[in-house]
Structures are given as structure tokens and as C-alpha cells.
Amino acid sequence: MQKPAHIFIDHVSHMYRPPRGREVLALDAVSLEVRQSEFIALLGPSGCGKSTLLYLIGGFLPVEKGEIRVDGKPVAGPGPDRGIVFQHFALFPWKTVRGNVLYGLERQGMAKAERETRAMEYIELVGLHGFEDSYPSQLSGGMKQRAAIARTLAFDPKILLMDEPFGALDAQTRGLMQMELLRIWQRAPKTVIFVTHDVQEAVLLSDRVAVMTARPGRIKTIVDTKFDKNDPDIFKNKTFVEKVDEVWNLVKDEAIKAQGKRSA
Amino acid sequence: MTKTLIRYLPLLLLALVWEMAARFEWVSTTALPPLSDVVRAWIELMLDGELLRNSASSLYRIAGGLGLAIVVGTILGIGMAWWKPVNVLLAPIVEVFYPVPKSALIPVTVIWLGFGDGSKILLIFLGCMVPVTIGAFNGARASEQVMVWSARSMGASKLRVLWDVVMPGAMPELLNGIRTALALSFILLVSSELIVAQKGFGYLIGSLGAGGSYDAMYAVVLTVAFLGFAADRAYLEIVRRTLAWRSVA
Numbered sequence: 438m439q440k441p442a443h444i445f446i447d448h449v450s451h452m453y454r455p456p457r458g459r460e461v462l463a464l465d466a467v468s469l470e471v472r473q474s475e476f477i478a479l480l481g482p483s484g485c486g487k488s489t490l491l492y493l494i495g496g497f498l499p500v501e502k503g504e505i506r507v508d509g510k511p512v513a514g515p516g517p518d519r520g521i522v523f524q525h526f527a528l529f530p531w532k533t534v535r536g537n538v539l540y541g542l543e544r545q546g547m548a549k550a551e552r553e554t555r556a557m558e559y560i561e562l563v564g565l566h567g568f569e570d571s572y573p574s575q576l577s578g579g580m581k582q583r584a585a586i587a588r589t590l591a592f593d594p595k596i597l598l599m600d601e602p603f604g605a606l607d608a609q610t611r612g613l614m615q616m617e618l619l620r621i622w623q624r625a626p627k628t629v630i631f632v633t634h635d636v637q638e639a640v641l642l643s644d645r646v647a648v649m650t651a652r653p654g655r656i657k658t659i660v661d662t663k664f665d666k667n668d669p670d671i672f673k674n675k676t677f678v679e680k681v682d683e684v685w686n687l688v689k690d691e692a693i694k695a696q697g698k699r700s701a
Numbered sequence: 702m703t704k705t706l707i708r709y710l711p712l713l714l715l716a717l718v719w720e721m722a723a724r725f726e727w728v729s730t731t732a733l734p735p736l737s738d739v740v741r742a743w744i745e746l747m748l749d750g751e752l753l754r755n756s757a758s759s760l761y762r763i764a765g766g767l768g769l770a771i772v773v774g775t776i777l778g779i780g781m782a783w784w785k786p787v788n789v790l791l792a793p794i795v796e797v798f799y800p801v802p803k804s805a806l807i808p809v810t811v812i813w814l815g816f817g818d819g820s821k822i823l824l825i826f827l828g829c830m831v832p833v834t835i836g837a838f839n840g841a842r843a844s845e846q847v848m849v850w851s852a853r854s855m856g857a858s859k860l861r862v863l864w865d866v867v868m869p870g871a872m873p874e875l876l877n878g879i880r881t882a883l884a885l886s887f888i889l890l891v892s893s894e895l896i897v898a899q900k901g902f903g904y905l906i907g908s909l910g911a912g913g914s915y916d917a918m919y920a921v922v923l924t925v926a927f928l929g930f931a932a933d934r935a936y937l938e939i940v941r942r943t944l945a946w947r948s949v950a
Contacts, residue, residue, distance in 0.1 A: 497850045515853040527847035531869045531946045540865075541855035572946045592855060 441628040442508045442518065442595040444471040444494065449503030451489055463489045465653035466503065474626040478639035478646045478662075480688060482695035486654030487632045491598050494630065495521050507596065517545060520594030524601040526585045528573040534560060534584045535569040541592035559591040560584075562621065579610035583617075590621070597629045603638065615641055619666060636688060640680045641666065648687045651694040660684050734916040743920035751905070752924065759890055759901040762818055766825025767886045771879055774830040778837025778875070779867060782844075795834060803828035803885075807893045821893050821901070828889045829882035836878020840871025873947070876940045883936055887929045 446469040453463040463486040471477050479487040492498045494505055496515040505512045507519065520541075528537050535556055542552035560569050563583040573581055582602060589597065602618075603611040619642060622629060633639050639646045644663040647656050660683060668674045716736055722728050723735035746752040780787040781795075806827060810820040844867045852866045853859075894903025902925045909918040941948075 492850075495850070495854060497853070515850065517854065517856040519854060521851065521854050523847045523851070525847065527845065527851045529848060529866065529869070531872075540852070544852075544856035544861070574947065588851075588855075594854075 440595065441474040441626060443473050444469075444596065444628065444630070445504075445506045445509075446470070446490075446494070447504045447506075449490070449493060449500060449505060451486065451493060451498070451501065453486075453489070462653040464493075465655050467654065467656055468503075469647060469656055469659075471628060471630060474628055475645065476622060476626075476629040476631065476643045478631045478633055478643035479649060480633060480636065480639045480646050480684065481649030481654065482651050482688070482692040483634060484652050484695055485649045485691065486652060487634075487649055488600050490654070491521075491600050491630060491632050494596075495519050495598050517541065517592055518594055519596045519598055520589035520592065521598040521600065522582070522585050522589050522602045524604045526573070526581045526605075528581060528585055528588070530573050533570050533572055534565055534576070534587075537573070537584055538588045538591050541588060545592055555591055559587040562590070563587040563617070577610075578606050579614060582606065582614060586618070586621075595628065597627045599629065599631045601632055601634070604633070604635075611638075618642065636681055636685045637672075640677060640684055641671065646684055648684065649691070651691045657691065658687055660687070731915060734919060738916040739919040739923065742914070742916040743924070746917055746920055752921065755900050755902060755905045755921075756924070756928075758818065759894065759903075762821040762901065763825060763886050763890055765818070765822040766889075767829050767882060769822070769826045770829035770833050770882055770886075773826075774833025774878070774882075775837045775875060777830070778834040778839075778878075779841045779863065779871065781834070781838045782841035782871075783863065783867065795831065799831055799835075803831075803889055804892045807896050810893070811897050816897050816899060821890060821898070824893050825886045825889050829886050832878040832881040832885065833875070834878075836875045836881075837871055840874030841867050843874070844870040873944060876943065880933070880936060880940070883932060884929070887925065887932075891925060 446467060448466045448468055449464060450462065450466055451464040452460050454460045467486075467490060469477075479490060481487045489498065493500055494507075494512065496512045496519065500512060529540065532540065538556040538559055539552055542555055547555070557569065560566060563586055565580060565583050565587065568576065568580065568584075573584065576584065582605075586602070603614050606614060615638060622642075629643075631639070631642060640662045644661070646660045646662050648658050648660065649655065650657045660680070662680050662684070664676045664680075668677075671677050719733065720736045723730055723733050723738075743752070777787075777791060781791050782788070803824065806824055807820075810824045810827075814820040814823055848866050848870065849862055852862045857865060890901070891903040891906070894901035895907050896903075898904040902921055905921045906918055906925075909915075909921065
């Protein structure tokens with residue numbers, strides 16, 4: 438397995454230029470350091486630029502101001518050291534679950550026998566055994582996201598970027614998927630950056646929560662949320678409840694600000 | 702099977718009405734020879750090889766023109782969706798060329814390439830390229846950013862993404878455009894052969910009509926109609942298989 442990476446974000450600003458209308462400052466001098474094997478959540482109201490920051494780390498958008506380095510090397514475009522999982526899955530609808538998972542392995546030039554074994558291994562890991570020959574259109578939302586996670590984990594990126602991955606799922610499925618992700622991550626810790634606007638989700642999953650301000654996005658505070666998450670009754674756990682409360686109080690003002698800006 | 706038969710029953714009724722209208726001389730037999738005479742004329746045309754010879758050259762022209770249009774149109778359409786400069790260069794040309802009645806180009810293609818296959822292939826190519834280009838363009842433009850990004854993060858090069866993500870994503874729209882092109886190719890073929898040609902369906906229809914062999918002329922018209930229909934059905938079957946992933950749910 439690849440050694441988890443270290444990410445260094447230094448004074449990154451980003452202008453959003455819509456095809457029509459004037460440009461908006463989406464991110465304003467964001468600095469953040471993500472440690473090896475750390476699970477960090479980017480939490481903030483919608484429109485705060487948290488996804489933009491994720492896309493910059495992924496290399497999908499160019500870093501115009503400031504610097505992002507992964508293991509000391511500046512980011513220049515996407516690469517298989519950084520895998521990404523999107524809210525709406527982004528599976529290839531013309532490929533089966535197996536075909537989707539195999540795609541990344543093919544692009545890495547892995548030998549056929551090896552990649553077949555590896556694909557099945559990850560399909561099983563996310564609990565999709567028996568569905569490997571199904572097309573995405575035949576799967577439920579939760580199953581699609583499992584397939585997308587298997588596809589990304591299979592090519593073993595050093596960093597896992599997750600863009601509100603459970604945001605499109607119903608509440609029960611979301612709860613199950615959170616537990617599952619925690620289980621997978623505890624088995625094989627990668628450096629994870631997890632974008633969400635759900636406070637409970639952020640506290641439950643991550644070691645640290647970076648709370649972002651309403652637009653233009655800045656890092657407001659970083660809250661340490663590392664404690665034992667294996668309590669079966671975690672949602673009633675005292676530490677958990679207190680942390681959720683603390684983070685919620687930090688993000689509340691920003692959410693209100695973001696609302697006000699939108700209705701103005 | 703029975704369902705298909707019942708579905709096409711109205712055609713049988715139409716044939717019956719045709720035969721009766723001609724036999725009982727409700728209409729002039731010059732304008733509409735009895736269907737049974739048309740069938741007899743068709744068998745004769747087949748037996749002396751005339752129909753097969755002309756079919757072969759017509760189908761060759763369609764295959765050439767349509768084949769070229771599919772290849773070039775797909776490349777142009779995806780190019781326009783993917784590279785701004787290609788779009789800037791080609792969009793106005795496609796826009797202006799789109800509404801031109803392509804049959805107006807028949808004399809032009811004849812001046813360029815003569816009376817033979819070349820002018821027909823060129824005409825079909827030019828006419829059919831338009832719907833193919835537009836289909837490929839619309840399909841490729843709609844390709845999802847997140848899918849492209851996913852492929853890139855899995856190590857696919859930009860060119861590779863074009864082939865692995867943009868092409869299959871554009872397929873439904875592209876195949877639709879090709880279907881329009883297929884129908885158009887028959888129209889352009891026959892009209893160009895009617896005007897200037899020494900062989901082909903259009904030539905045969907024109908010369909039989911001029912010689913007064915109306916039953917034989919109808920036989921050729923029906924042959925073209927049937928071929929056009931069969932081509933469309935066969936094409937839809939190909940589309941159904943290619944896009945099987947869409948209808949499995």
C-alpha cells in the first residue's frame with residue numbers, strides 16, 4: 438500500500454469566474470496543513486468555497502495564487518496520487534461496476550490477472566459482491582456511492598478527496614455509509630479530506646474539523662475531534678455531543694451570513 | 702411475430718386498395734398500374750440483373766458518402782465541443798451551411814467531380830456531415846465535468862479522456878444524428894441520380910418513367926422505399942445494442 442501523504446496549503450486564493458456576470462472571490466488566503474493519515478473535514482455553509490479548495494488540491498482547477506504541495510511537490514494537474522469521490526458518484530454509466538473499478542487499474546497499467554483480483558477485492562470491501570456485473574443505472578444511490586468509493590480506493594491513492602460524498606443519500610443510507618467509511622479508513626488509514634456541511638458527519642468521521650467562513654472562504658478555526666469513535670452509542674456519547682455543539686456554534690454564524698447573502 | 706404482422710396489416714389493406722383502384726380503373730392505369738403488374742415488373746428487373754446492377758452502384762455511393770460523413774462529422778463535432786479555436790472556426794460555417802437545401806448542390810458537385818460516383822458521394826458526404834457533426838457536438842458538450850475529472854485523477858491523459866469518457870457520453874446524441882443522416886442519404890442519393898447519372902436507383906426511375914414503363918418504375922420506387930425502411934430498422938437495432946447500458950434499469 439502507498440504511504441499516506443502530507444498536504445501543505447499556503448495562502449491559496451481563488452477567483453470564481455462565471456461564464457456570465459462578475460467574478461467572485463471564492464477562497465481568500467487559505468492556509469492549512471494536513472498530516473499523514475489524517476482524516477480532516479472541511480466544514481462550511483454552501484458557497485464557502487470548500488469544494489473549490491478540494492478541486493484545487495485535486496489539480497482540477499489551476500492554483501493561481503498561493504501554493505499547494507503534496508509531499509513537498511507543488512500540485513500541477515490531476516494525478517492518481519489523489520483519488521476523488523463526488524457527491525453524484527461520477528460513475529461511467531456505460532460500464533458495469535467491475536468495469537468502473539477496473540478503469541483506474543487499467544490506466545495504471547496493472548496486469549490483467551492482477552487487476553481482476555484487485556477489482557473484486559474492493560467490490561467485496563464495499564459490500565457490492567454479486568453486483569459486479571450491474572450497470573450504475575441498476576443500483577440505488579447508496580450502492581452507486583459504494584461503487585464509486587471502491588473505484589477510487591482500488592487504485593490506492595495516497596490521498597482520498599471526498600466532495601460531500603453522502604450528500605445525495607437518504608438519512609439511513611448516509612448513516613450506514615459513514616460507519617462503513619470509518620471502518621474502511623481505520624483498517625487502512627489514508628490521508629482524507631472530506632468536504633461536508635453536516636456538523637455531525639464532520640465530527641463523527643474526522644480527526645480535525647476545519648470550519649470555513651461564508652464567502653469569501655477562509656479557515657475560521659480548526660477543532661480537534663479525535664477521540665474514540667468505536668462507541669456503539671456514539672450519538673449519545675458525551676464527548677461527541679459536546680464536540681458537535683462546539684462546532685455547530687462556530688459554523689452557525691457563517692451559515693446565517695451565507696443565507697443573508699443569498700437572499701440579498 | 703403475430704404482433705408485428707398485425708401492426709403492418711394496414712399496409713396490406715393499402716396494397717389491396719391499390720390493386721382494386723387500378724383493376725377497376727377508378728384511376729388511370731398510367732398514373733397507377735396495378736400492384737400485381739408492378740410485382741411482375743420487379744421480378745423481370747431482378748431476373749435480367751438490371752435492378753441488382755443499379756442497386757449495387759447506389760448502395761456503394763451511400764456507403765461511401767455516409768461512411769465519410771460519420772467519420773469526419775464525429776471528429777468535427779467532438780473537436781468543436783472540446784477545443785474553443787475549432788469551435789470559433791467551424792461554428793459559423795456549420796450554422797450557415799445547416800439550412801442550405803443540399804439538393805441545390807447537385808449541379809455544383811457534378812461540375813467538380815463529373816457524372817459518376819464521385820459527385821454523388823460528395824453530395825451525400827456534405828449533406829450527411831451536418832446532422833452527424835451537430836449530434837456529436839451536442840453529445841460531447843454535455844459530457845459531465847466530474848466524469849472527466851474522475852478519469853483524469855485515475856491517470857487518463859486528456860486524449861484518453863476524449864476516447865474513454867467524452868465519446869461514450871456523446872454516443873446517444875451522436876447515434877441520433879447518424880439516424881437523421883441515414884434517412885437524408887437516401888433522399889440525396891435518389892435526387893442526385895434523378896438529375897444526372899448513368900446508373901443507380903434514381904437513374905433507373907427516371908429512364909423507366911421517360912420510356913413509359915410505369916409498372917417497372919413503381920417497382921424501383923418500392924425497392925428504394927423498402928431499402929430505406931430496412932436500413933432504418935437495422936440501424937435502430939444496432940443503436941439498441943450499443944446503448945444497452947441505458948435500458949437495463
